[in-house]
């Protein structure tokens with residue numbers, strides 16, 4: 669197949685992001701602060717500024733019973749579900765279908781006073797990863813979203829400030845087979861989710877406002893999204 673103009677960048681970025689997501693918090697360098705905890709969900713951030721702008725990297729780890737990594741990535745990647753779980757989204761368009769597992773998105777997010785409204789143009793790629801550590805362990809699934817330029821949508825040409833994001837959702841399914849050899853049900857599966865994101869707000873926004881927004885929005889987003897996947901899958905066959 670003819671390789672898409674972005675394919676080399678996508679492949680390299682996915683490998684880099686998955687390597688980082690697999691590292692434990694302790695291996696990811698210093699300065700990580702646990703800033704939110706809710707049951708199995710733990711959210712860490714590192715305070716970082718670029719040109720006076722807050723770009724705090726975020727890393728969340730969560731374990732959710734009854735769903736698989738393939739299902740989590742499927743509902744995160746597919747545009748048709750996004751308005752159901754992404755509450756800060758004002759508008760979303762698929763600018764290009766690069767392949768059946770790679771899309772180019774334009775998203776505008778709801779304005780957060782007093783900052784101006786933000787938009788993002790990013791490619792999104794979903795991939796199953798061989799579980800190279802544990803041969804017979806279940807595969808891992810990932811979705812990586814990474815900002816990119818698009819000639820038909822130049823940055824900061826309209827009312828919205830263009831943000832720059834890199835997001836990695838890495839999922840590992842765990843199966844606990846029933847002792848009595850009965851078929852596997854949703855009670856026997858769980859998913860370990862690692863969500864990493866770095867969002868450059870693209871233009872100045874008060875550090876206090878940004879940090880308050882992140883503190884409020886990220887825990888809400890991960891809880892809402894995983895609850896959504898649980899509700900969407902509970903009466904459906906398991907997608908391994």
Ligand SMILES: CCCCCc1ccc(-c2ccc(S(=O)(=O)CCO)cc2)cc1[C@H]1C[C@H]1c1ccccn1
Nearest residue numbers: 754756777780783786813835869873881885886889
């Ligand atoms: C002055 C505010 C500047 C930044 C506003 C903004 C824009 C996009 C984003 C964002 C864009 C994409 C993703 S995703 O994971 O790829 C899923 C697809 O939508 C995730 C988060 C975040 C935020 C920051 C609100 C903060 C916030 C945090 C979690 C959720 C929503 N909003």
